[in-house]
Amino acid sequence: MSYQVILPAAGQGKRMGAGKNKLLLKIGEIPVFIHTLRVFENDSECAGIYLAINPQDEEEIRVLLTEHNITKVTALIPGGEERQHSVYNAAKAVAGEGIVLVHDAARPFITQDLLRPLVKMAEKKGAAVLAVPLKDTVKKADGNLIAETLERSCLWAVQTPQAFRISALKEAHQKAEEEHFFGTDDASLVERLGKEVMIVEGSYDNIKLTTPEDIYFAEAIMKKRKNKQ
DSSP: OOOOEEEEEEOOOOGOSSSSSGGGGEEETTEHHHHHHHHHTTTEEEEEEEEEEEEGGOOOOHHHHHHHHOOOOEEEEESSSSSHHHHHHHHHHHSSSEEEEETTTTOOOHHHHHHHHHHHHHHHSSSSEEEOOHHHHOEEEEETEEEOOOGGGOOOOEEEEEEHHHHHHHHHHHHHHHHTTSSHHHHHHHHHHTOOOOEEEEETTOOOOOHHHHHHHHHHHHHHHHHHO
């Protein structure tokens, strides 16, 4: 069940308001992206990591990789203007066949327990994503006017990693580039090929750090995990 993983890490995280790449912010004295990388570094099934970065961060990132003994980074790939460009740049560098994961570097709380069933499902069906059932009632609106209350039981909040056969991910990104299509995630590009994408239930702890408030949630999750040890 070995796999490779792409981590887009080139965004500036403007909504975080940190004045620099949010992935270089620290949680518990360790940069966010190092927390994320450690999960894959310590997973025996992970055969390689492709890190898509902003070239201006490269020197600092190389220092941090050495400092924290991250050895599985196969390549540092120049990121693109948008996340989709960064993933495609990295996908073109991924060698071989098999399964590749795409994971937000700003989701540091992914666990190996979630990776196993995700990779297994992708091997069986070709594509799979982690997702959690929505907790809140969801309204469809026309401006400020509620137009419809959606049936919550069939709605999922999609997370990463998302797992694909390498050939399918490359084909999906190539088609999207040729047709100037931008999707909200990589699964949406693969769906456009007419391929099935399966759901594997994720975890509500697997949050993406986007705004300053998310740092508080991250620290709470870390505290909870330490208390369980």
